[in-house]
Structure formats: C-alpha cells, structure tokens
Amino acid sequence: MNMEHEKPNSIQASRKKGIVEIEWGDSHKSYYSFSLLRGACPCAFCRGGHEEMSSEPPEGVFEVEMPDSPATHLVGIEPVGGYGAMLVWEDGHHDGIYTWHYLRALCPCEECRGNSKK
Ligand SMILES: [Zn+2]
Numbered sequence: 001m002n003m004e005h006e007k008p009n010s011i012q013a014s015r016k017k018g019i020v021e022i023e024w025g026d027s028h029k030s031y032y033s034f035s036l037l038r039g040a041c042p043c044a045f046c047r048g049g050h051e052e053m054s055s056e057p058p059e060g061v062f063e064v065e066m067p068d069s070p071a072t073h074l075v076g077i078e079p080v081g082g083y084g085a086m087l088v089w090e091d092g093h094h095d096g097i098y099t100w101h102y103l104r105a106l107c108p109c110e111e112c113r114g115n116s117k118k
C-alpha cells in the first residue's frame with residue numbers, strides 16, 4: 001500500500017500570507033488559506049455534533065468564506081501522534097485534529113479538486 005501521498009514531508013505556516021503549505025511524500029504541494037482550514041475544522045463543536053464528524057472534509061467547505069478575525073488567525077501547529085496535526089487558533093480554539101488523510105483530501109488545488117468531482 002502506497003501511502004506516501006498522505007504523509008507530509010514538511011509543513012510551513014506563513015502568518016504573513018495567511019497560508020499553510022504542506023509538501024507531501026509524493027512531492028505534491030498543498031496551499032491552504034487559514035480561513036479554509038478554520039472553516040473545515042473537524043472537531044465535534046464546529047461540525048455540529050459527534051455524528052457529523054467524518055474523516056472526509058464536509059461538502060461545500062470550499063465555498064465557505066470565513067471573515068478575517070482571531071478565529072482565522074493560526075497561531076500554532078502541533079503534531080498529533082504521527083497521523084495528523086492539531087491547529088491552534090488565536091481565539092483559543094484548538095479542538096480540531098486534522099489527520100493527514102483529511103488534509104490531503106482538503107487540498108484546494110485544481111488537480112485535486114478536479115479528481116474529487118464525479
Ligand atoms: Zn473546531
């Protein structure tokens with residue numbers, strides 16, 4: 001099983017640009033805006049209940065516009081057990097654990113979005 005594409009080589013956050021950049025094991029690069037990441041927060045609270053939690057990004061997440069606020073200011077990325085990362089936001093929210101699988105599925109690039117459409 002080749003899971004290279006779901007293992008990041010590097011993760012970099014630029015607060016200046018408001019972008020998180022991930023380079024994956026297959027050398028694909030993903031660029032996520034902070035607002036996309038916050039809008040896609042996978043925690044039970046943001047998803048509206050445990051039954052809404054999923055290992056896949058919610059439908060319509062790419063259309064969600066988050067206003068510029070402490071909620072969309074990323075202050076830290078903490079690795080979680082080798083399978084994902086916890087994102088810490090300026091408003092104090094840090095319940096979302098973004099698995100590598102989830103992040104790769106969330107890649108907003110044209111190539112990935114094109115592939116995910118039926
Ligand atoms: Zn959340």
Ligand SMILES: [Zn+2]
Binds near residue numbers: 028029107108110113
């Ligand atoms: Zn992509």
